[in-house]
Amino acid sequence: MHPPKVCCEAIAEEDKALKAHLISADMPAQHILRPKKQGDATPFLPKKITITTLQEAARSCKGCDLWKNATQTVFGEGNSRPSIMLIGEQPGDKEDIAGHPFVGPAGRLLDEALEAAGMDRGDVYVTNAVKHFSWTPAERGKRRIHKKPRYSEIKACRPWLDAEIAVTHPEVIICMGATAAQALLGKEFSVTRDRGKFVPSPWATYVMATVHPSSILRAQDEESRRAQKESFIADLRIAAAQIKKQRRAA
Ligand code: URA
Ligand code: SF4
Numbered sequence: 001m002h003p004p005k006v007c008c009e010a011i012a013e014e015d016k017a018l019k020a021h022l023i024s025a026d027m028p029a030q031h032i033l034r035p036k037k038q039g040d041a042t043p044f045l046p047k048k049i050t051i052t053t054l055q056e057a058a059r060s061c062k063g064c065d066l067w068k069n070a071t072q073t074v075f076g077e078g079n080s081r082p083s084i085m086l087i088g089e090q091p092g093d094k095e096d097i098a099g100h101p102f103v104g105p106a107g108r109l110l111d112e113a114l115e116a117a118g119m120d121r122g123d124v125y126v127t128n129a130v131k132h133f134s135w136t137p138a139e140r141g142k143r144r145i146h147k148k149p150r151y152s153e154i155k156a157c158r159p160w161l162d163a164e165i166a167v168t169h170p171e172v173i174i175c176m177g178a179t180a181a182q183a184l185l186g187k188e189f190s191v192t193r194d195r196g197k198f199v200p201s202p203w204a205t206y207v208m209a210t211v212h213p214s215s216i217l218r219a220q221d222e223e224s225r226r227a228q229k230e231s232f233i234a235d236l237r238i239a240a241a242q243i244k245k246q247r248r249a250a
Contacts, residue, residue, distance in 0.1 A: 039063055040156040045163060051080050054163055058131055064156035066132035066149070071096045076127025076164050083243045084124045085170035085204070086110070087161070089179040089212060090149050096133035101126050106213040110176075113213070113229065117236035125168050129183040130157045154183050165203055171246060172239045173204045177212025185209065196235040198242070206242055210235035 041063030074091035094104030
């Protein structure tokens, strides 16, 4: 049996509850009447949409909270009339500092794979589903550890991606990794099951998903890294062949 609560303890508890209530009652009316709506990037879009105005406007986007801990917005860049648009997940540590997409280790692998598939980085437009670096501090040391963006952040950043697709109008879109694939093709899309296949989509005539170059860098050993890179190149070749076929038909 617990001893009954001493009277003054019970009063202190009641007091606390009352104070909490008063704090919420004290809040400005708009917070009580209108719960804060989850925002997105829409209010930050420029009036006139070109790649340059988009890049410029995205610098001051506060459509979700990711801008708070990032160095800068890392917008898409590349050919403004690309045959292929490549979509990654979000900028990494190196990209956050440099302000350009895919300039770190994953970017190097991507460049090698594009070259092996007969494409040039100058022919493509490269972007990410999310434009700010999402990270958490390492338990020890100063390293910033990549943190997968939340679904709400991917959704908030979506107006930028939609605008990039609308303005560059790529013939082929390649989603690299599950984040980009699910952002564009729906939450049920499985990269493992459907990689390297063109899937019907309203976003471009040809849309496919493949793995993310970072996943290749995480391979357990050299042998599996080599094999995974070959499969990635094979997927890129399918896209390159499709472009060539269209050119011949035109
Ligand atoms: N990974 C990504 O998804 N995007 C980048 O820009 C770099 C690494
Ligand atoms: Fe805006 Fe996207 Fe950055 Fe969020 S991640 S602040 S929506 S640019």
